[in-house]
Amino acid sequence: MMTQTQTQAESSPVLEIQGLTQRFGGLTAVNDFNVALQPGELAGLIGPNGAGKTTVFNLVSGFYQPSEGAIRIGGKPTAGLKPHKVTALGVARTFQNIRLWNEMSVLDNIRVAQHGTLGYGFFHAVARSRTYQAREAEIEREARELLEVFQLDKYADELPKNLPYGLQRKVEIVRALSEKPKLLLLDEPAAGLNSVDIQELIRLVRWIHETFPVTIWMIEHHMDVMMELCQRIKVIDFGQTIAEGTPEVIRNHPAVITAYLGDDQI
Amino acid sequence: MLRRYSVPMLLILAGGLLTYCAYEEMLGLYTLSVLMFMGINIILSTSLNLVNGYMGEFSCGHAGFMCVGAYVSSILGVLLFTKDKVFGEPWLDPSLALYAFPLIILAGGAAAAVAGLLVAIPSYKTRGDYLAIITIAANYIIISLIQNIDTVGGSRGFMGMKSVISSMEDAADLPWMVIWVFIFTVFTVWVLRRYVSSTFGKGVSAICQDEVAAEIMSVNTNKIKTISFMVSSGLAGIGGALFAYVIGYVNPGSFNILKSTEVLVMVYLGGMGSLSGSVLSAVLFTVLLEALRPLQIIKWIVIPLLLVVLMQFRPEGIMGNKELGDIFPWLKRFYRFK
Numbered sequence: 001m002m003t004q005t006q007t008q009a010e011s012s013p014v015l016e017i018q019g020l021t022q023r024f025g026g027l028t029a030v031n032d033f034n035v036a037l038q039p040g041e042l043a044g045l046i047g048p049n050g051a052g053k054t055t056v057f058n059l060v061s062g063f064y065q066p067s068e069g070a071i072r073i074g075g076k077p078t079a080g081l082k083p084h085k086v087t088a089l090g091v092a093r094t095f096q097n098i099r100l101w102n103e104m105s106v107l108d109n110i111r112v113a114q115h116g117t118l119g120y121g122f123f124h125a126v127a128r129s130r131t132y133q134a135r136e137a138e139i140e141r142e143a144r145e146l147l148e149v150f151q152l153d154k155y156a157d158e159l160p161k162n163l164p165y166g167l168q169r170k171v172e173i174v175r176a177l178s179e180k181p182k183l184l185l186l187d188e189p190a191a192g193l194n195s196v197d198i199q200e201l202i203r204l205v206r207w208i209h210e211t212f213p214v215t216i217w218m219i220e221h222h223m224d225v226m227m228e229l230c231q232r233i234k235v236i237d238f239g240q241t242i243a244e245g246t247p248e249v250i251r252n253h254p255a256v257i258t259a260y261l262g263d264d265q266i
Numbered sequence: 267m268l269r270r271y272s273v274p275m276l277l278i279l280a281g282g283l284l285t286y287c288a289y290e291e292m293l294g295l296y297t298l299s300v301l302m303f304m305g306i307n308i309i310l311s312t313s314l315n316l317v318n319g320y321m322g323e324f325s326c327g328h329a330g331f332m333c334v335g336a337y338v339s340s341i342l343g344v345l346l347f348t349k350d351k352v353f354g355e356p357w358l359d360p361s362l363a364l365y366a367f368p369l370i371i372l373a374g375g376a377a378a379a380v381a382g383l384l385v386a387i388p389s390y391k392t393r394g395d396y397l398a399i400i401t402i403a404a405n406y407i408i409i410s411l412i413q414n415i416d417t418v419g420g421s422r423g424f425m426g427m428k429s430v431i432s433s434m435e436d437a438a439d440l441p442w443m444v445i446w447v448f449i450f451t452v453f454t455v456w457v458l459r460r461y462v463s464s465t466f467g468k469g470v471s472a473i474c475q476d477e478v479a480a481e482i483m484s485v486n487t488n489k490i491k492t493i494s495f496m497v498s499s500g501l502a503g504i505g506g507a508l509f510a511y512v513i514g515y516v517n518p519g520s521f522n523i524l525k526s527t528e529v530l531v532m533v534y535l536g537g538m539g540s541l542s543g544s545v546l547s548a549v550l551f552t553v554l555l556e557a558l559r560p561l562q563i564i565k566w567i568v569i570p571l572l573l574v575v576l577m578q579f580r581p582e583g584i585m586g587n588k589e590l591g592d593i594f595p596w597l598k599r600f601y602r603f604k
Binding site: 061062063082083084087088092093095099100101102103104108111112113114115116117118120121122124125126128132136139175176179 | 457460461464465466467468469471472474475476478479480481482483484485486487488493497587
C-alpha cells in the first residue's frame with residue numbers, strides 16, 4: 001500500500017489542476033480549469049486580455065486560494081498553503097511587471113531567494129555560528145555559479161534598477177531558477193522587450209528547458225514566441241478553456257481566431 | 267590581522283578609557299550623564315531603524331516598548347535587591363546585584379520583545395499608515411496599563427533603582443552604569459548589524475522593497491516580521507531599562523508619544539536603513555539637545571526647524587541608506603564585518 005502511493009506520487013504530473021474555479025465577488029475569473037503538466041514539458045497558456053491567465057498563475061503560486069477545485073504540485077495538494085510553502089513544493093515564478101528587489105544587488109536578490117532552504121535562524125545569524133557560515137558560503141558560491149552560467153556575473157554587484165530592461169527580465173528568471181524549482185511559471189516574459197531581446201529570450205527559455213530538469217509553463221502575448229517554443233498550448237477566454245493542442249492546431253482553431261479577432265457575423 | 271581586530275580593539279579601548287575617566291572623576295557627572303543618554307539614544311534609534319528603515323514600516327510607538335523594559339527591569343531590581351515599602355525585604359542578598367544586573371536589563375528587554383507581539387501580529391495583514399496607527403495604539407495601551415497599576419506607583423512613577431546601583435557600587439567600586447550602558451550600546455549595534463547583513467536578515471529589506479515578491483520567492487514574511495518587531499522592541503526595552511537605572515526614577519508620562527517622536531527624529535535624521543547613520547544622528551541629536559539648552563524652551567523651536575531644513579535639502583537623512591564604509595571606502599581597509 002505504502003509503495004503503491006509512493007510510485008503514484010513519482011509518476012504523477014508535475015502540476016495537476018482539477019476543476020479550478022475562482023470568483024471575485026460576482027465575476028468568475030477562472031471557470032472549471034483543468035490541466036496536467038508532465039515532467040519536462042514546455043507548455044503555454046494564452047488568451048486575450050483579462051482572460052484569467054495571470055489569475056491561474058496566482059492560484060498555482062498560492063497567492064490566491066481557489067474558490068473551487070484542486071491544485072496538486074508533484075502530487076501534493078496546495079490547498080491552504082501560504083505562497084512560501086507552495087514555493088517549497090517546487091514552484092517558482094516571474095511576474096508580468098518585473099518584481100526584483102531594486103535596492104539590493106543582483107547577487108543579494110539571488111541569495112534572498114534561498115530563504116526556503118536556509119536551515120538557520122535568527123540566533124545562528126547573530127552568533128555567526130558554524131551552520132551559518134557554512135550555509136552562507138554555500139549560498140554565495142551557488143549564486144555566483146548560477147550568475148556565471150547565465151553570463152550575469154559581471155552584474156553581480158549592480159542594483160537591478162540600473163540594468164537594461166532585458167537584463168532585468170533575465171535576472172528575474174535566474175532568480176526563479178535559483179530556487180531549483182520543478183515547475184517554472186513565466187508570466188509574459190517578453191512583455192516590453194524589443195525584437196532583438198525577444199529572440200534572445202526565445203533562445204534563453206529553450207536553453208533553460210534543455211539544460212535544467214524543469215517543467216516550464218508560460219503566459220505570453222507574442223504568438224511567435226509561443227509558436228516557436230511551446231509543445232502544447234491552452235487557450236482561455238473569460239475564464240473558459242476554448243481550445244487546446246499543438247501550436248499548429250491552435251493557429252487554425254476557429255474559436256481562437258474568434259476570441260482574438262472577434263466574430264464578423266454580428 | 268589589523269582588519270580583523272581593529273573594531274573590537276577600538277571598542278575595548280574606548281570602553282576602558284571611558285570607565286577610567288569616570289572612575290578617576292576626570293569627567294563631570296554632567297558629561298557622564300550626557301554620554302550615557304547618548305548611548306541610550308543610539309540603542310533606541312538603531313533598533314527603531316530596523317523597523318522603520320530596513321523593513322519600511324512606520325512604527326511610532328517605540329517609547330511604549332521602552333516603558334515595558336524600564337518597568338520590568340526596575341521592578342525586578344527593586345524586588346530582588348532592595349528594601350521597599352511595597353515589596354518589603356529584598357528577596358536576594360544585595361551583593362548579588364552586581365552579577366544579576368545584566369540579567370535584569372535583559373529581562374526587561376525580553377518582556378519588551380513579548381510586548382512587541384502587540385504590533386507584530388497585526389502587521390501580518392496591515393501595513394503602512396494603518397500599522398502606524400496600531401503602533402500608536404500599542405504605545406497608549408502600555409502607558410495606560412501602567413498608569414492604572416497602583417502597586418508600581420501608577421502615574422506617580424516608581425523609584426528605588428538608585429539603591430540597586432549603590433549596592434552594586436558597594437560590592438565593587440566602579441562606575442557600573444557607564445560600563446553597562448557602553449556594553450549594551452555595543453551589543454545592540456552588534457546584534458542589528460549581524461542580523462541585517464545575513465541572508466536571513468536581508469529578507470527584511472526584501473519585504474520593504476516588494477512584499478509580494480518576497481512571499482512568492484520563499485521568504486516567510488510573517489516569521490521575519492515577528493522576529494524583526496520583537497528584536498526591535500526588545501532592544502528598545504533594553505534602552506528603556508538602562509534609562510530607568512540612569513535616572514533612578516520612571517513614570518509612564520516620560521514614555522509617551524513625544525518620546526517616540528524624538529526617536530523617530532533621530533532615525534530620519536540619520537537615514538533610513540543605515541545603522542551608522544542612526545548612531546551618528548543619535549550622537550548629534552544628544553549633543554544638539556545639550557548645546558541648545560541655554561535657549562531653554564526656544565530649543566524646541568530651533569530643533570524642529572532644523573528638521574524642516576533637513577527634509578528640504580537632504581530628505582534621505584545624513585547617510586541615506588548607505589553605511590559609513592560605503593561613503594568612505596578607504597575605511598574598509600581598517601575593519602571587516604563578518
